[in-house]
Amino acid sequence: MKHFFLSILILILLSSCGGNDDPPPAPVGANLVFPLESSECTTGVSINDTQSQVTFEWLASANTDSYTLSAVNLETNMPQTISTAATSASLPIGKGTPYSWSVTSRNSSSDQIATSETWLFYNSGSQTTYAPFPAQLVSPLSGSTVQKSIANEIALSWSGADVDSDISGFEIFFSDQNPPTSSVGNTTSTITELVVSVESNTIYYWKVITTDLEGNTSDSGVFEFKIL
Structure with missing residues (x-):
């Protein structure tokens, strides 16, 4: 009988110490509301000649108790x-x-985070026409290592947007020097990919200049990647 009660006590202690091993629920990415994607934001409250206060809005997301807004x-x-x-x-x-x-x-009970989509906008100013948004370089990602094709080629891809919807084209700069100064091609507004020749064990740099019908331009900034 003594051994029976001892076994019961051990089972109770084990069950009380076991706890709940289920991980806390991970937060879900929020859906953005305002400022709208690829838009001109005209609702800012003027602070001075150079700045205005803009209110950003998004929808509540599941398993979330705090949000961090980032505007770049x-x-x-x-x-x-x-x-x-x-x-x-x-x-x-x-x-x-x-x-x-x-x-x-973010969820204070979880180490995981979730990030929304990234939207672009122009904060309204005195101008009546806007330069295109800097092209978003999609692939290869900056800092990545890439396998070339059998033909010793890889594809550069990007996306473009413009408040005025008047992008006329893109010029692509690509080389093994930073910054890249060699123009390797021009494309129309509907073509956002260009195939280039590469060599193994080489680091390459690339950027895209976007031009609109008014002659306004924007620079994507430089990405780098390595070929295996």
Whole structure:
């Protein structure tokens, strides 16, 4: 009988110490609402000649108790961030300036995070026409290592957007020097991929210049990758 009660006590202790091994639910990425994708934001409250206060909005996401808003000045690549438990937040940003923005969802019980899509917009300024958004370099990703094709080629791909919807074309610069100064091709607004020749064990640099019908241009910035 003594051994029976001892066994029962051990089982109780084991069950009480076992706890719940299920991981906490991971947060879900938020859906962005405003400023709209590839739009001109005209709702900012003027602060001074160079800045206005813009309110960003998104939808609540599951398993989330806080959000971090990030707005990146695409001319300087400088980010601004703010954390909040709400589904909106305001930041002072430059007038007449292109921005990208996204929201990161967090749950205090989980180590995982989830990031929304990234949207582009121009914060309204005094100009009546806008330069295109800097092209978003899609592939190869910066810092990646890439396998070339049998023909010793890889494809560069990107995406472009413009508030005025008047992109006329793209010029692609590509070389093993940084920054790349060799123009390897021009494409129309509907073609966002270009195949280039590469060599093994070489680091390459590339960027895309976008031009619109008004002659305005934007620079994507330089990405680098290595060929196996």
